[in-house]
Structures are given as structure tokens and as C-alpha cells.
Amino acid sequence: MDTQVADTLLGSLVDGRYRIRARVARGGMATVYTATDERLERTVAVKIIHPSQAPDVRARVGNFLGRFTEEAKTIARLTHPNVVAVYDQGTHDGLPYLVMEYVRGRTLREVLTERGRLNPDEALAITEQMLAAIAAAHRAGLVHRDVKPENVLVAEAPTGGMTNLVDSVVKVADFGLAQAVEASAEADEGNQLLATVAYVAPELVTDGHADPRTDVYSSGIVLFEMLVGRVPYDGDRPIDVAWQHVDHDVPVPSTLVPGLPAALDELVARATRRDPGGRPTDAGALLAEVQVVREDLGNTSASSTTLLPKVTAPVAEPTMVVAAVRPAERPAWARLPEQKDRTQPRRRRAPEQPGFGARLAELRTRLLSDRRGRNAVAAAVVVLGLLVAVGGWWFGMGRYTVAPELVSLTKAQAEAQAAKAGLTLVYADPQYDEKAAKDTVLRQDPKSTARIVKGGTITLTLSLGPEVIAVPDVLGQTFELAEAALLDAKLVVAKGTARYDDNLPAGTVLDVQPKVGTEVKAGSKVTVILSRGRAPITVPNLVGKNINEARAALQKLGLVAVETYQDSDKPKDQVLGQSPAVGSGAVKGTEVKLEISKGPPAVVVPRVVDLPCQQAKQQLEGLGFPVNVQLNPGATVRFQNPGENSSVPPGTQVTITCF
Template sequence: MDIQVADTLLGSLVDGRYRISGRVARGGMATVYTATDERLDRTVALKIIHPSQARDVQQQLGRFLERFTDEAKTIARLTHPNVVAVYDQGTHAGLPYLVMEYVRGRTLRDILAERHRLNPDEALAILEQMLAAIAAAHRAGLVHRDVKPENVLVAEAPSGGMGNLVDSVVKVADFGLAQAVEASADDEAGSQLLATVAYVAPELVTDGRADPRTDVYSAGIVLFEMLTGRVPYDGDRPVDVAWQHVDRDVPAPSTLVPTLPPALDRLVSRATRRDPAARPTDAGMLLVEAQAAHEELGNAGDSTTVLRRVTDATMPIAQPTMVVSALQPTDRPSWSRLHGQPTQSRAGRRRAAVQPSGPGAQLREFWDQLMSGGRGRTAVAASIVVLGLIAALTGWWFGVGRYTDAPGLVNMSKAQAEAKAAQGGFTLVYGQPRYDAKAAKDTVVSQDPASSARIVRGGTITLILSLGPERFPVPDVMGKTLELAQLELEQANLVVVQGPQKYDDNLPAGVVIALDPKVGTEVKPGAKITVTVSKGRAPLSVPNLVGKSITDARAALQRLGLVPVETYKDSDKPKDQVIGQSPEDGAGVEKGAEVKLEVSKGPPPVVVPRVVDMPCMDAKALLESQNFPVNIQFNPAGTVRFQNPNENSQVPPGTPITIGCI
């Protein structure tokens, strides 16, 4: 039993103007309805975002609506016969909507589902109109991002029906809508691939970047499907299909349909190169190549013969006879002509010549009169030449003349690149910088388009600058166990080297006590870090030896199995007294460890002054002022006649001086 859910929008009036009358299609992001513009009394197509999409961007709804409005205004300025026109935009019940031109016809997807594949003439006619629309968008700074048969509408020809697709008008829809949603919505992975995976360009899969060459790739896949009846890749999961675009070259269509000419293989190959720099720079360039391929097929068709069987009734046995007629290119009506195509083929003009009456009879009569005179023919010929030159110059400008080669900016400094780009009139934008082991900071490491690639004059070049060699500080793992320290260092892309273990009085066994290089040192990825681990407290404690004689200190250390290392220094302490030690007392050491001792050489010697011939009491006062004890012999009231030690002798401080007074 079929269950249908009522669509609450059917019959509703949107913005007091658009009466919804029917539902045309429902996609993953929006639903398309037919509606009547009650103000202008015309049928329009109204596309309204699904409520689920609005919920997905609820937290950023203001920003989304602002981008949606700006995008709608940009699309509305695309006045091109092959672009579905946008008339209006707004919100209904909190949901953004677009009002667009209603195209009577079917999508290219519907046609391919019915006919499987198209002949080359039809496929190229559709492709050329697609590219004309996309090229207009590229000139306006828009990238479609989702070129696929579902977004290509094939309108009915004025004569009715869609038997000959060459006479149909193609219109491309959904310009910029995917771009507006992508710029406003966040997904859990941090990026959103809105393009259908069967037509997605490799650069959208690898880094999410889109430019006009992305649309060129998708158009090439659409041409492949029109010629072969299938897309080049399939898989069980969308991600598998997407990565095949990155890893594999699109096969030539003739591998599936052997009768296809080489010109179509070349065209598909040019459009679907995996490297964006190897593709035509935008849809305008690809359109020139598509028209050249179409012309090549047309020239080949001029010499093609058609064989039909004719039975001669006078012959007793029917014998097949070949009647040869040249194939003429299909005429396109004026409303569906591509730029540069003639109004009629020569065959069409011959058919018109045998029709003396009808709406064009007077015009035909005027033409005959004009061509009857030499001056008229000269004027017509001159006009044709001028128009041909204008068309040629216009085609040259849009196809070749407005393009130039991108300058080479890689390995330049930022200032040098900006100066060179300014000389050529180019605009620079900067992508996310990256570390580079060989390039100095602020040096250009890549550019898009690449050097010498085709670019519109005054176009935009994206530069990636170097952050210099990657450096980061050694993390602090002191006091952590060896296992945790090793894990943290390896996560920082460092190589752990375990050094010799050492005793430590403060940290238990098994934890890190030292790093080489030290914590905070700037190192490059892959640098070796030597880790020293504690063995715990040492089994012996160093005794306090300061103040002891060197003899006693040696004996104490030897009893513990420690080795004294002595250094003698000047000191006011008594000679041979220990005045310092390392390690300090109480420090833990193992047996056989060295203990450094600082030993006093005693105070420096002093010079004995001359006191001979001085009054005895004056000599005593002088010597005592210099800390010499004085011993007086004989007469204290007399004069000093000798002294011991003698004058200018060097003696230890405090040495007693004997003076003899008479």
C-alpha cells in the first residue's frame, strides 16, 4: 500500500506573491515547486531549502542567510541565455527560497536514463551550451562546484518535442547555491564535499579547494557520460568513488564505444586531467576546444557518404546500387545558435530558395535585388569580411587574447613576489602557510596557478608561504616515569635515547632526572633526546668533614670506601684544615665515589717591620698593632738594639717578636 505524505507547501502563498501549485523535484538540499507569480501572472520555479538543512545551520543562520542573499544577487546578474535566470529571493517560515525561471523540458539525467547515451553531435551541442553558461559564471567570479546532468535542463525546441537535441536549448541551474551552503554549514569532519562524487574534481577530494578548473573537470565527466552512457568510476561507497578521481586517469570514451573519433578522446582527456594546472583554465577555454573538436567532426562529415539500397525494377534480380549524398550539418534555429555559428547551412539556403512565398518572401526579394548589382555584392562581401574580423577578434580575445602566462613566484620572498605580481597586474591571496625544511620563513613554496600556466590577465594567484624549518621546544618530562616520558617525547616526533642511570637523593628509582638537550630547547622533528633515569638514593652517606684535619678526613673516607680528592687553597684557617667538601655531608653516594676536599694552606705570611733604634715602648706598640706578640728583654725604658725575627722576614701572622732594649 502506498502512503503519501501531504506537502504542506502545496497551495500556500509565499511572500504574498507566489502561489505554489505543484512539486517538480526533491533533492538532497532543497525542493523545487512550480508556482504562479500572481503579480506578473507568469509561471516560475520556486526552490526552497529543506527544514533539515535549516536546522543544520541553525547556530549560524544569520551568516547563512546573508551569504545566501549575496549569492542570489550575484547569480541574478548572470544574464545569459543558457543560465536559469533568478528573479527573486527571500525566506518563508524561516526557510530561504529562490524564485527562478521555469524551464519547460527535462533534465539531462532524465534524457540519459531514457536514451542511455547520445550521438557525438548532440553531446557536443549540449556541452557547448553548458560551457557557455559556466564561462559566464566564471567571468563573474562564480564557481558552480556541482556540474552534473541533474543541473542541466534541456528545454523543448520551439518546433515541439525533443527528438533532435541539437535544436534544443540548454540551461544550467544551481549556480552558487552549493557554494553558499558550504560557506555557512559545518560538518563533523570540518569540511563538506557537496559536489556529487561521480563528477567531483580531485582537488575537491584532497584539500576542498575549488576554482574554475573544478567545473572544467566535472563538465568533462558529463561529456564522458553523454558519449558512453556511464560515468568512469563506481564503487560500493561514495568515498571509494571520490578517491578514484584522485588516483586514476579518466579512460578514453572510445575504450567503451569504439566508434567514437579521436577528437572526442582528446577533448575528454584535456578536461579531466588530474592536475588542475594541466586543464583549460576555465570554461571559456574549454568551450574553444569543444568548438574546435565539433568543427573537426563537421569537416570529417563533409566527406562522409550515405549508402542506401535502390532496387532497379527493370533488372530480373534486385541489385543494390549506391547513391552517394554528402551529410550536411544540422541547422540550428536562431534562438539556440552558439556564438560564431552561421544562421543556416548551404543546404538550408537552397531549401529556402525554392520557397517563393511565405513570411520571408519580401526579404528574399530584397536580397535578390541587392545581390543583382556589383556594388551590392561588394558591400555584402565587405560587411561579411568586417563581421568575420569582429567575430575572429572577439573569439580570439575570449579564447586566447585575455589570457597570459602566470609568473614564476616560487622561491621568492613575500616582498619580491608582491612586487613581481604588481608589475604584471595580478592579485595575490595567501593560503595556509606551512613548515618547510629548506625554505626560509616568508618564502613562497607553491603557487596556484603554477608558473607559466594560463591565467586571465589581472587574475588572482594563490601563494603558500613557508613558516621556515619546523622547530618546537623539548617537553618537560622531568619527574615522570621512563615509560610516560618516552611516550610523550615520541608523540612530539622526537627520538628517545636512554642514557646511563644515576643515583638521586630526591627522586625515586625509575623516573627521569635529566634531559639532553634540556627542557625548552628548540629542536627539529626527529631530534634525539638523551634521557637519564634515577636509580634512587645512593647506599652511602658522605660524612661532615669540614673543620677536621686532612689526616682525619682521609681516614674517615677510607673507612667508607670513598676516595678523597684534595685541593689546597689560601685561607685564614689553620693549615691542613678541611674548609670545604663536595658532595655535602649527608649526600648519597656509592662505594668508590670521589669526595672533593678543599684544604687550607694556612694564612699568608706577613712581613716583620724594622723596630731597631726605636724607643722600646714605641717598638712594642707598633708590633702589637700588627698582631705580633712582643717579648721585651733588658731595659723597657731603653732603645731597641736588636729584634728576632729580623726586619723584613716573612712569618705567619701572630708570630711572637723578641726585642732587646738597652
């Protein structure tokens, strides 16, 4: 029977900012969640080191966190459209985490699971974007070390849909995370972290060495898997798979999928050579080779329109066509700075032409030689004058309108006004404001009455409303720590009158006003009440004592008795309970509340006069009265004391006189 354990992170707030919403993926090293950044109101991805690694991470926390932080800073500096952006980092419950851009799409692993394998043009398009991201990292001095389909995200194409992956946007994640963990492990335990064994480079298996060519090898294996539908090696144990990379050359894809172009075989072979010296030097060099192959195959496919054959296999086989791609059509990030357009034809030198002045003189002579030519010139001059006048008016005034007044409007009202004026709105980061309600326009650029091009854009800054802060929980902390936490929360700290407390030592926070969790504005005053420790007088045990004895004991200690009486089966004036409890601390003048017995409730004595003496005795004893018989026990009762219908305490003796 399977046992599912609830994920305790779901719904939690990390670092007071990121609300965990759902788990996206779970790997051997970390778990990825979607979260809401409650400060900027956007969806992000939070990758947190897996709790199963917690003992190792915490054991070497100093070394690990230092390296992890440095790697996070390096990754955050990688500004590239194919790199998953890193926004923040920190620790939660002692476990490091990264806050990253949330990419709406699927991993390449999920795509391959669904599709089996990809068309060559799709595989090359994905490889280009993947290598562009890794090349940016290599230029920054960073090695990924764990290139695999799980770390390649395929987002939906700008045109919508994912039926054709050529137009999809590819982003690479997890730069540096493997390196941070490996470096920490090597420093503390002498172990080495291997990338996923299906994609691991031979040098990483044999001596643990990694450089940009290590990523080149792993990228070649990913390309192999996209073309073939599986990785080159398999085995019962991970170590067996890892050593196959050391002992064998990666098979060429066409041996497994007949009909694949030879250029693809050569490309995979170049990237996956066992000797690092035989591979391209880094991802940028491999990217250049991939682009050349894609251009050559694309031109061949476009000219011949020949389709590569389909092959029967366990997975669905797509038609393998390589689309023609021209370098000029690539986005800027996909072209290396030194790359030149190989498809641009050389221009032949044009024959010598007459000079501009000579051509102009010839045209003037031809036009002015007859009346029609002169009229045509006059009409052209008039039309040209009109065009200049209209153009001057358009560029000087006609194409402009006046920006409407949007400040102080709500977001919905501003959008309605902008739509009415035919203008587009964009939004800057919102800001807190003490006076403006949430989603009210604080500023606009350009300002109202300023000129703006018709159909232009106005940038609005919206209000987040007054900044509201929950009073942090500082109970039980020293005043110094509590003060620092409150000041950090933008609150003003004041000291209240200290009080004695039996549980908290002197100098620790006993209470705060307003209470913990109360939402207040930034700059509000919070009064901190400290404990004076245990009070000097110990409250004695008074339960069971007579009230007079209890009064005397309290008076001797300087405490004040406050008495309340209640019915009880205990003897009259006996102490039934007390508050504060026995052993509590108190100061002189402290009131001690005592609960006092009023004694058992009174009972009524029945009439037994004129009854036989023995019968009367049995009746009274049955009601709990002790009986004293006088004179003749065998005679009739003539007198009783107490008399009939008297109310007396339980257990009161009744005397009967018989004769």
C-alpha cells in the first residue's frame, strides 16, 4: 500500500514574501514550487534544496551557504533570453533556496516523453537556443555541469501552441546549483558530485574535472536523444552507465534512425568525443557548428524538397524535414558576434554609370524643352509644396494629441480613459502611499496636457495603498533582539512597565501592544513589556485550612485575603480553593482569592413523637442523625430535641425521651 506524505511547504510563506502555491517538480537535489511574490504580486518559481539532503547541507552549512550564495549572484548576472532568470536567494528552515523566473511550458523531458523523438529541424532549433544560453554562462566563467532535458524548459511559441517546436522559446535552468553542491561536498567530505549519468562527460567520471567542454559533451548527448528518442547507454546500475561514457564512443544517430543526414552524425560525433581536446572548446563554438549544419541542411532541403524516409520504431516517427534557415532571420542572441552571413551573395561590380550631375542636367533640358514639360514641372512644384506643408503640419502638430489627466483615477477608470483616447497603458512598479487607495494612479508619464503621439503609450505608477505591517512575534526574546526585529519591520519601539512573571526570565519580552499579528501602518509605535522574572513572595498552600488560619498565614506574608463563600460538604469555614496557585510568585499587597466552605446544607428533623422508641430511632438514624435515647427504650417517644421541622446541619444528634 502506498503512503503519501503531505508537503508541509504548501501554503507556507518563505522569507515573509513568497507564498508557496503548488509543487511543480521534484529532483534528487531539490524541489521546485510555484509561488506568489506577495511584494510584487507576480508568479515565480522557488527551488529549495530537498529535505532529504538536509543533514548533509546542515552539517556543512557554512561552506555550502557561502558557495551557494556566490553561485546565485553569478547566475543572477546572466542576462540572456534563454537563461531562466534568478531573482532572489536565501534559506528557509536552514535549507537554501533560489527564486527564479516562472516559465509557462514543459521540460524537454516531458516533450520527449510525449513525442518520442523530434524532427531534425526541431532538434537543431532547440539545440541552438540551449547552446546560446550555455555559451552566455561560459563567457561569464560558469560551467553548468548538469545539462539534461530536465533542465531545459520549452515555453509556448509566441504564435501560440507547441505543435511546431521550431518557433518555441527555450530556456535553460539550474546554472551553478550543481557546482555549488559539488564544491561544498569536495571541501567537506572529499566526494565528487556527478551529473546525471546518462549525460555525464568521461572526464567527470574519471577525475571529477569539469570545464566548458563538459557541457559541450552533455549537450551532444541531449541532441542525440532528441534525434534518436533515447540516450546512448543504459545499465542496471548508474555506475555502469557512467563508465560506458569512458569506455565507448557514442554511436552515430543514423545507425539507430536510418536516413538521418550525415551532417547530424558528424555534429553529434564532434560534440561527444571522449577526449575533451577533440570537442569544440565551449558552447559558443558548438553553437556556431550547429548553425552551419542547420543552414546547410536547410538550403539542401529547400532546393531538393526531398523528404527523409520514415522509420518504423516503438515511438511515433515524425517526418524529418530540415527547414531552410537564413542567418539574418535569427534573433540577435542566436548569432555570435564574430559570425558572418555565409549565405549573402557577393555583389558584382556594376558597370560605370554617368555622374549624378550629368543625369540631372539631361533631365532638366528634356523637361524644359517644350510647354508640356514646363507645365509638368510647375505642377510638380505645387504638389511638392503641398506635400511639404502637409508633412510639416503632420510631423509638427498633426500626429500629436494631448495626454489625458489620469492621476487619482482608479486603474479601471484610467484604462477606460486611455482606450477612449486611443492610447496604450504600461505599468511601472507599484508603490506604497499613505493617502492614495490601492490601484489608484499616483503618477503618469508623460504628464497630463503634455503632447503625445496618437496611439502612443503612457506609463502609470499605481498605489499599493498604505504600507501595512503585521506586528512580528517577539515574545520570549531579549529586548535587544525584539527591538531589532521591530525596527526591521519599520516600527517604532517603546518600553512599557515591566511585570513579574513566573515563566519568563527577567529582561525577556512578556507582551507587546498592539498584540502580535495586528496589522499597523509603517512607523506605528509598539510598546514592549518586559518580564521582571519571578516575584519574591511564594504563595503558600491554604487549601484545607480553616479560614482563620489562612488569614493569619497571608497576613504574615503581606498578602491580602479576598474571601468568597459557597455551599460544600466540607466543614464550615474550610478553604476549598485559592488563586494564585500554590507556589506562584507574588509581591506585598497581592490579593489572594480564597473559596470558603459555608458547610453542608441544613436538613429538616422529622416528627417522631408518639412513635415507638425503637421505630423512631431507626427513622432518625436512616436520615443520618445520631440518636440519644433516654429513660425507657421500650416505651413511646414523648419528647424530641431538636423539635420537629427544625433545620440543623447534617450529623446533628437528636435526643428522644421515651416512657
